[in-house]
Amino acid sequence: MIAAVLYGPNDLRIEEVETPQCGEDELLIRVKAVGLCGSDIRTIFNGHKRIAYPQILGHEITGEIVEVGSNVKKYQQGERIYVSPTVPCFECSPCKRGWYCQCENLTVPGTTMPGGFAEYMVITKDIMERGQIIPIPEKMSYEDAVMTEPLSSVYACQENADVTLGDTVVVIGTGPIGCLHVELAKLRGAIRVIAIDQLDARLQIVKQFGADDIINSKNEDPVARVKEITAGYGADKIISANPSTEAQQQAIVMAAKRGKVVFFGGVAPGKLTEIDTNIVHYNQLMLLGHFGYDHLQNYKSFALIASGRLAAKKYVTHVLPLAEIKKGIELTKSGEAIKVVLQP
Numbered sequence: 001m002i003a004a005v006l007y008g009p010n011d012l013r014i015e016e017v018e019t020p021q022c023g024e025d026e027l028l029i030r031v032k033a034v035g036l037c038g039s040d041i042r043t044i045f046n047g048h049k050r051i052a053y054p055q056i057l058g059h060e061i062t063g064e065i066v067e068v069g070s071n072v073k074k075y076q077q078g079e080r081i082y083v084s085p086t087v088p089c090f091e092c093s094p095c096k097r098g099w100y101c102q103c104e105n106l107t108v109p110g111t112t113m114p115g116g117f118a119e120y121m122v123i124t125k126d127i128m129e130r131g132q133i134i135p136i137p138e139k140m141s142y143e144d145a146v147m148t149e150p151l152s153s154v155y156a157c158q159e160n161a162d163v164t165l166g167d168t169v170v171v172i173g174t175g176p177i178g179c180l181h182v183e184l185a186k187l188r189g190a191i192r193v194i195a196i197d198q199l200d201a202r203l204q205i206v207k208q209f210g211a212d213d214i215i216n217s218k219n220e221d222p223v224a225r226v227k228e229i230t231a232g233y234g235a236d237k238i239i240s241a242n243p244s245t246e247a248q249q250q251a252i253v254m255a256a257k258r259g260k261v262v263f264f265g266g267v268a269p270g271k272l273t274e275i276d277t278n279i280v281h282y283n284q285l286m287l288l289g290h291f292g293y294d295h296l297q298n299y300k301s302f303a304l305i306a307s308g309r310l311a312a313k314k315y316v317t318h319v320l321p322l323a324e325i326k327k328g329i330e331l332t333k334s335g336e337a338i339k340v341v342l343q344p
């Protein structure tokens, strides 16, 4: 079968590899659509500390079951499924507290085991028992189902930070994740959503997801603009979904009293952010970190897309064959694509 195999940082090869065998406790799926995630692109260029090379990446996975192991009773050939890449161990300390995305032994297809950038993929017993497989309803496309993975993280972030009715929300960074943040904040009842980026092309796109105000932070002071828009008060929730430490500094200054600031995007390893903690202290700000999602948040995200309340189609601007993954990377990096989905 054809697969995109990462041999090391900046060494991605599209090549013929052996089709994996379906064990008696496993499933074999024909991968139908797999998302190209920003984190995949980071891993392709910079590597990842948990990856075992050579590895088949791809964690936003959908497919059709083509083979069912003899011991597996729950699934049938021909079923269309979404496969969540979060497989906790259920035994470590974070797992025992219910913090599954902080699992110390997380199994992640595309990182710790072969993922979906291939024609076929084995769904192990672990994934079936401790992960999450969601059947895709007939009316839902594989491409739409792929959006469950990025949405889950966004959904979990806004649920944890309690983005709610009447909020003014700022989203810094308007890649696909930022666009999801804007649309979801509106769905959760935010009355005003302000989007900040440095690329005009992206700021034009984010408008279609419901941003009320857009700010190009290259051309104007985003803190001053947010204060102006909010009559001097600042915003209730600020989500920094980008890798900039400067954006993290600004996020704190544009928060309203008792506002919540969420660091959603990671910054380069070792990079430090200087903050005026007096602002945090006197204004009683809450600084939150966000990473991942749990099973219920994943399921609710899937249901949100399946219901049509969040139109996944608007995000998937490019569907390409797996062999064109490098083109997909370019389209994503330039901002021309919102979301690239690959068909192996």
Ligand SMILES: [Zn+2]
Residues within 6 Å of the ligand: 037, 038, 039, 059, 060, 149, 150
């Ligand atoms: Zn992803």
Ligand SMILES: [Zn+2]
Residues within 6 Å of the ligand: 088, 089, 090, 091, 092, 093, 094, 095, 102, 103, 104, 105, 106
């Ligand atoms: Zn665990």
